[in-house]
Amino acid sequence: MKTIKASALLFLALITCNQSFALSDDFSKQASITADNQYIDIGKSVAVYKGNVTITQGSITISADRLEIYNHGNSGLELMVLKGKPAKFEQTVDDGTVISAQAKEIRFERGTNIIKLTNEAQLTWGKNTVKGQLISYDMIRKLLNADGDVNKEDQVTTILQPNDKVN
Numbered sequence: 687m688k689t690i691k692a693s694a695l696l697f698l699a700l701i702t703c704n705q706s707f708a709l710s711d712d713f714s715k716q717a718s719i720t721a722d723n724q725y726i727d728i729g730k731s732v733a734v735y736k737g738n739v740t741i742t743q744g745s746i747t748i749s750a751d752r753l754e755i756y757n758h759g760n761s762g763l764e765l766m767v768l769k770g771k772p773a774k775f776e777q778t779v780d781d782g783t784v785i786s787a788q789a790k791e792i793r794f795e796r797g798t799n800i801i802k803l804t805n806e807a808q809l810t811w812g813k814n815t816v817k818g819q820l821i822s823y824d825m826i827r828k829l830l831n832a833d834g835d836v837n838k839e840d841q842v843t844t845i846l847q848p849n850d851k852v853n
Contacts, residue, residue, distance in 0.1 A: 712744030745778035
């Protein structure tokens with residue numbers, strides 16, 4: 687029950703901020719991917735980037751040890767899987783708040799605009815943080831779902847900072 691209440695509070699904090707999940711023009715800018723190695727199988731629509739992978743697009747910065755892109759070349763249908771120790775994502779929203787996420791695996795389903803963080807997942811929005819085994823965020827509907835690891839009895843942890851503008 688604590689998990690549901692804490693996640694609900696974080697969700698309410700996120701939607702009452704009344705901002706989008708990105709700077710307005712991030713997705714209209716070109717993306718750049720750098721890595722130590724790149725392999726693309728055009729016939730299978732798969733691309734694999736290995737070693738010191740960095741992706742930048744507008745205010746977005748992503749780093750990982752490995753990036754796999756499925757449906758490569760099929761704009762809007764790509765599935766991107768980032769792996770690292772941890773893989774990291776950072777972005778600035780319109781009000782200047784920084785959103786950061788990290789996990790051993792980050793999946794971005796471009797067709798549905800859903801980001802899934804798996805294995806030691808953490809999402810920070812400004813000063814607030816949620817940690818769990820799996821965190822899923824629907825960027826369009828602005829829905830956050832976090833799960834702990836039932837087998838290890840690890841619950842979701844949400845840390846909400848006090849309002850700086852106390853009356």
